[in-house]
Amino acid sequence: MSHRSLIAPSILSADFARLGEEINAVAGEGETRADWVHVDVMDAHFVPNLTLGLPVVKSLLKATDLPLDCHLMIEDPDHWAIGYAEAGAYNVTVHVEAASDPVMLAKNLHAAGAKAGLSVKPGTPLEDHLETLKHYDTLLVMSVEPGFGGQSFIPDVLDKVRTARRLVDTGHLNVIVEIDGGINADTIEQAAEAGVDCFVAGSAVYGAEDPGKAVAALRAQAAAR
Numbered sequence: 306m307s308h309r310s311l312i313a314p315s316i317l318s319a320d321f322a323r324l325g326e327e328i329n330a331v332a333g334e335g336e337t338r339a340d341w342v343h344v345d346v347m348d349a350h351f352v353p354n355l356t357l358g359l360p361v362v363k364s365l366l367k368a369t370d371l372p373l374d375c376h377l378m379i380e381d382p383d384h385w386a387i388g389y390a391e392a393g394a395y396n397v398t399v400h401v402e403a404a405s406d407p408v409m410l411a412k413n414l415h416a417a418g419a420k421a422g423l424s425v426k427p428g429t430p431l432e433d434h435l436e437t438l439k440h441y442d443t444l445l446v447m448s449v450e451p452g453f454g455g456q457s458f459i460p461d462v463l464d465k466v467r468t469a470r471r472l473v474d475t476g477h478l479n480v481i482v483e484i485d486g487g488i489n490a491d492t493i494e495q496a497a498e499a500g501v502d503c504f505v506a507g508s509a510v511y512g513a514e515d516p517g518k519a520v521a522a523l524r525a526q527a528a529a530r
């Protein structure tokens with residue numbers, strides 16, 4: 306891996322009544338500063354949980370200068386994703402299992418000024434979506450079934466990460482490999498070794514006494530690999 310590991314705390318594990326403050330807890334200086342803030346948008350249809358939507362994301366964009374990495378776990382992202390890009394989200398990730406025309410969707414996200422992310426659930430093979438991936442900037446490999454924070458990491462997805470790393474490197478694709486679910490002090494090194502560039506961590510950051518220090522510790526562990 307040629308660049309620094311990225312750490313993206315997931316606010317799914319933060320206190321929703323204090324989201325601005327919770328983001329500021331990972332917006333300090335140096336190694337305690339998160340690279341992106343991961344925002345889990347869930348619609349209670351694509352996943353069995355309901356979180357937040359565009360109005361909250363618009364408020365968060367005013368509350369921080371950290372880039373927002375919006376992960377849409379929703380039905381019909383072809384319709385809804387553009388609003389997040391137009392609002393100013395840095396990266397808008399849609400699920401390949403939910404998108405009707407993911408190539409057109411990536412083009413529309415780019416036209417609206419955002420990076421485009423493609424996510425795959427643990428059981429979704431990557432090989433079927435290689436042509437699509439070429440249009441995207443990030444690949445979010447889910448290492449838990451999407452829907453809830455605090456679940457255990459699924460080690461089988463490491464094979465998919467290795468495949469992704471190989472495809473990105475050999476194909477010279479400008480794609481950041483991101484992982485989400487169960488990333489903590491016990492799992493981040495294996496994910497880094499498999500080739501992950503960007504690590505989403507919810508409970509490992511917001512369950513810690515000092516979220517900024519947790520960011521720094523995770524980054525150091527990832528870099529050690």
Ligand SMILES: O=C(CO)[C@H](O)[C@H](O)COP(=O)(O)O
Nearest residue numbers: 451452454455486487507508
């Ligand atoms: O997308 C998600 C769940 O669908 C969350 O981002 C993810 O699970 C992060 O939480 P944790 O690090 O606690 O597993």
